[in-house]
Amino acid sequence: MDQQIQQIYATLCRAWGPQHWWPAQSRFEVIVGAFLTQNTSWSNVELAMRQLRAAKVLSVSGIREIEITKLEKLIRSSGYFRQKAQRLKNFVRFLDASYRGSLTRMFSQSTDKLRQELLSLNGIGPETADSILLYAGQHSVFVVDAYTRRIATRHKIADDEASYDELRNIFERALEQISVPHTRGNFLPDGASHPPSRMSLAKRCSTAQVYNDMHGFMVGIGKNYCHKSQPDCEHCPLADLLPERRIPR
Numbered sequence: 037m038d039q040q041i042q043q044i045y046a047t048l049c050r051a052w053g054p055q056h057w058w059p060a061q062s063r064f065e066v067i068v069g070a071f072l073t074q075n076t077s078w079s080n081v082e083l084a085m086r087q088l089r090a091a092k093v094l095s096v097s098g099i100r101e102i103e104i105t106k107l108e109k110l111i112r113s114s115g116y117f118r119q120k121a122q123r124l125k126n127f128v129r130f131l132d133a134s135y136r137g138s139l140t141r142m143f144s145q146s147t148d149k150l151r152q153e154l155l156s157l158n159g160i161g162p163e164t165a166d167s168i169l170l171y172a173g174q175h176s177v178f179v180v181d182a183y184t185r186r187i188a189t190r191h192k193i194a195d196d197e198a199s200y201d202e203l204r205n206i207f208e209r210a211l212e213q214i215s216v217p218h219t220r221g222n223f224l225p226d227g228a229s230h231p232p233s234r235m236s237l238a239k240r241c242s243t244a245q246v247y248n249d250m251h252g253f254m255v256g257i258g259k260n261y262c263h264k265s266q267p268d269c270e271h272c273p274l275a276d277l278l279p280e281r282r283i284p285r
């Protein structure tokens with residue numbers, strides 16, 4: 037199982053190179069993006085982020101001070117905008133109450149404790165919590181999404197009943213054995229890659245870098261090949277790694 041995951045990582049490093057997640061200029065932008073991307077496409081999130089930037093409220097103090105109705109209007113394009121505006125406000129309230137408004141203080145907390153705290157907030161499930169930890173805080177936590185689950189099931193890495201944390205542990209155990217990330221070079225980007233950004237180039241340990249790229253790879257495979265129905269195994273870079281080379285239904 038570990039070997040299968042390591043082969044997937046190595047194959048996609050060779051095929052695609054660095055993915056440059058998360059496309060953001062600051063830690064807070066990553067956090068806002070992690071809330072806004074729930075149940076919507078990234079293009080809708082980008083539109084909302086542009087609105088927040090133009091209104092000069094894409095910061096902790098900006099979200100703290102803006103009236104909620106104005107915030108709702110600015111993020112309307114991301115869908116569920118009332119709920120998401122409330123969640124952003126709740127997050128800043130938590131940051132103020134627990135860490136005196138400082139992201140640096142918050143991310144200095146131990147991974148396990150901060151993960152528990154984030155999960156206790158309304159509207160933060162494991163995928164959002166782990167995205168915040170990995171992409172904004174550079175904590176070594178692997179993000180499991182629906183694409184990862186689908187690929188893991190089809191490649192018989194895990195069964196489809198596996199819980200979020202079981203999958204996370206399976207991927208983390210395999211990937212933490214890779215001591216040197218393979219994706220720091222100059223490859224031609226592909227998959228679900230983004231142009232380099234301040235946050236994609238931020239300093240992080242090698243394990244966090246491996247988790248970062250692997251999650252980007254899973255999204256790239258899921259979006260382009262491993263569709264919910266009729267996966268395009270024929271053209272997928274992972275075709276040779278399919279158990280028994282049998283195309284899944």
Ligand code: SF4
Binds near residue numbers: 268
């Ligand atoms: S498209 Fe086929 S080969 Fe590619 S990840 Fe999905 S199941 Fe595997």
